Amino acid sequence: MAPSDASSPLSRLVSGAGLPDPEPLPRWLAPLPTWLENVGLRFAWVVVAINLLGTLFGFWYYGFHPLPLSDPLITWQFAAEPVVMWPFVPDSPLATLFIALAFASWKLGRTNEYLAALAFFGCWKLGLWTPYVLAAFAEPFLRTTWLPLYVFLFVSHLAMVVEAFVLYRIADFPVRAVAVALAWYGFNDVVDYFVPIVGDPHHTSLPVAGAAVVGGSTALQLAAAGAVVLTFLATFTALATRVKKLELRLAGSGPD
Template sequence: MYRLLFHRYSMLILFIINLIGTIYGYIWYGWQLEITPAIFLPFVPDSPTASLFFTIFLGLYLIGRQNGYIEALAVVSLFKYGIWAVVMNLLTIAVAGSLSWQGYMLIASHLGMAIQGLLYAPLYRVKLRHIAVAAIVVLHNDIIDYVFDMMPIYGNLMDYSDNIGYFTFWLSIVSILVGYIATQRKSSLRNLNK
């Protein structure tokens, strides 16, 4: 399975899928970005930015390069925002009693984000300093989202933003730990497709 997963053509297909998904994600956030003060623009589109980090990782890997900072940002933010979106859509079902087809699409695609970041962890060359920078970035983003009220707008869930902020902080801590553990496993898989 790993040979297929890490094959250059599989990674190229995944690169294209993630690139398209990243572009779509930024378009999806378009209306919120229009009402966001310019200083906060980089911090609002969480999921597409996570997917962008992974897309950059794939692109670099395909040309024989790597960057531990990009890889750490990819694994931590993909897990965090992948799980976050799944939970927010499930919470929408609990609060509103239903979910649109786009919501179910978001559950599937974001669960895929969280999984793919971990599946490719054996290829990452992440050190503790890379994880430390990723930790600062995701925790800083939590402050922007929940102290400065720039969190993604999820209709009915806005009434629960304090609870969501608390959940998100602890999800960030878990994501940092998951990213660290996943990237520190020594693996002979790193050179499978080289």
């Protein structure tokens, strides 16, 4: 007798069997279809590997060049930044590292709320900020960036937002974890755009001068506005997820 559809490989792939149960959050907090969340969680180690590869590429993009051997080991933006500020330079690579570690810790049975919050903030913020600046400064970017690389950067960063919306399945975003993530990314905004502490502002290099006027604002102002707004939105979304999850649990534990 042929197996039923319920036991088909595809059905097992998209089912939630053996995975954390999805909670009925509002669509604006959990916009992905449940089956897609399930696939992401079921292939969590693949997601971890992809993000680690993204982290390696990101460090290369910012100027850590073990390859090619003809390049200096430290070049591009890393070479232009004071060493003490290097932790605040590779924003997207750190975000993909955070989410790789968050999913890995969950798979190992040691879910870490701090990693999950840092991953959510990073993938949400950088996943949207990068396409924002790629679009806002499209003409100068396309003059200096190979078109396939431009498209890859645009699409891969949007994919970071998608995976960020899976994290609510494995994390609760307690206030203490959100506070740590806000402190990290808020301080990052400060040194990137407002008070660099050492040297010049440490934001990702743009293909236009910071003082260049674009649409009535400077390039630096446009980049900073996007970063700050997204930090606020990440904070709101993480805390709203926390509140809604608690509301659902309280409602479920009430009297019949």
